Amino acid sequence: MSENVLMHLDKVSKVYTMGEVKVEALKHTTLEVYQGEFLVILGPSGSGKSTLLNILGGMDQASSGEVYYKNRNLTQASEASLTRFRREEVGFVFQFYNLIPDLTAKENVEIAADLVDNPLLVNECLKDVELYDRMNHFPSQMSGGEQQRISIARALVKNPRLLLCDEPTGALDYSTGKTVLSLLKKINVEKGCTVIVITHNTAIGAMGDRVVRMRDGEIFEITINESPLSPERIEW
Incomplete structure (x- = not known):
């Protein structure tokens, strides 16, 4: 496997x-994910993109085919090994934030930091998402955009190699959505973190280094953006 390939899926299928x-x-899907890239996976509801993301993140296992993380075969990994993979290598950002309502913003991030041996500094992550001054607020005291930025800080504090984002702008208005995309791009560039965003919003594809398009459980097209747009220039 090439040194710049972070993950490799070989003829992966998933049957429920x-x-x-x-x-x-998911049907016979083959895909390479490169270290440090910003990858956008596009497709309508039911196209298989969430299933693909779950397999990349070790949240689900393939029914057939092989999944490699660097040179490690995740298909043959035990549940304990997959749990370590999710904790140590992967950060997750979901559409509906999944913050713990009874904990402050800072406490929500601290919980994730406690999962790994070498976390980033909690306060620094809160500064990165520009919510240091809101660290003692509870989720109910924050806007949707602020809650999503806290969920990104929670993912970031683990210092993951891979950041998986499932419709991260789906519950946000246009302006707030662009702010979140700008933050994800900043993390990608400054931290060298591989970022994968799955979305049905085709406009977001313009900011990806590559765009994977899916339908009916299959990848039907992978394109390279020679000049990805900054999130500020995307319109939808």
Whole structure:
């Protein structure tokens, strides 16, 4: 495997069984993810992009095919090993923030820091997302955009190599969404973190180094952006 390949999926499929019905959510998918890239995965609801993200993040296991993280085969990993992978290597950002309501912003970030051996400084991560002055506020006292930025700080504090973002702007208005995308791009550039954003918003594809397009559980196109747009220049 090339040194700049962080993850490699080889002919990966995922089948869910619901009673007597089998649903093939992902079909024979092959994909390389490069270290330090900003990758956008586009597709409508039901296209398989969330299933792909879950497999990349070790939250779900493939029904067939191979998944490699660097030179490590995750397909054969135990549940304990996958848990360590998620804790130590991956940061997650979700559409609906998933903050703990009874904890302050700082405490929400501290919980993630406690999961790893070498976390970043909590206060520095709060400064990175420009919410240092709001660290003692509870989620209910914050706007949706602020809550999403705290969830990014929570992911960032683990110092992950891979940041997986599932519709990170889906619950936000246009202006706030662009602020969040700018923050994700800043983390990608300044921290050298590989960022993967899955979205149905085709405009966001313009900021990716590469764009993966999916439908019906398959990748049907991968394009390279020679000149990715800054989030400020994206319109939707």
